[in-house]
Amino acid sequence: MTAIEKDRDILARTLWGEARSESLTGQIAVAWTIRNRVNDGKAKSWWGEGYAGVCLKPYQFSCWNSNDPNFAFLSGAKPIPAGQLAQAQKAADLVMSGTELDPTGGATHYYATTMPKAPAWAVGAKQTLMLGHHVFFKDVP
Numbered sequence: 001m002t003a004i005e006k007d008r009d010i011l012a013r014t015l016w017g018e019a020r021s022e023s024l025t026g027q028i029a030v031a032w033t034i035r036n037r038v039n040d041g042k043a044k045s046w047w048g049e050g051y052a053g054v055c056l057k058p059y060q061f062s063c064w065n066s067n068d069p070n071f072a073f074l075s076g077a078k079p080i081p082a083g084q085l086a087q088a089q090k091a092a093d094l095v096m097s098g099t100e101l102d103p104t105g106g107a108t109h110y111y112a113t114t115m116p117k118a119p120a121w122a123v124g125a126k127q128t129l130m131l132g133h134h135v136f137f138k139d140v141p
Helices: 003-019 024-039 043-047 050-056 082-097
Strands: 109-112 126-131 134-138
Touching: 003 024, 003 050, 003 082, 024 050, 024 082, 024 109, 024 126, 024 134
Parallel strands: none
Antiparallel strands: 109 134, 126 134
């Protein structure tokens, strides 16, 4: 598997783990937060390098935590339903290629509205978009 294929696979799996119940547009927005981290000047020192590095950075995307119920699917121990994976792969392709523009306005963070309360980092951050069950932010202190 090439580095580009690995980036696409890890990004698509992350989108499935983080936003499988969202529309294609919602998954594109989540993918753009990852792309914005990839393209951020501090990417290598903080976010990780490349799509796979950003997605797999410990504690950044909970679906990759070994105790998360999604991990068995993301690691390949259980199969991701083909149709759901295909949509996540399409979102990954559209964002990685730059075909779809960033609907998040440069967001590098988001959280799911299903969380019991907003994360502490959201205080003082600039909300850029609310889409589906996710709220997107940039300029996180």
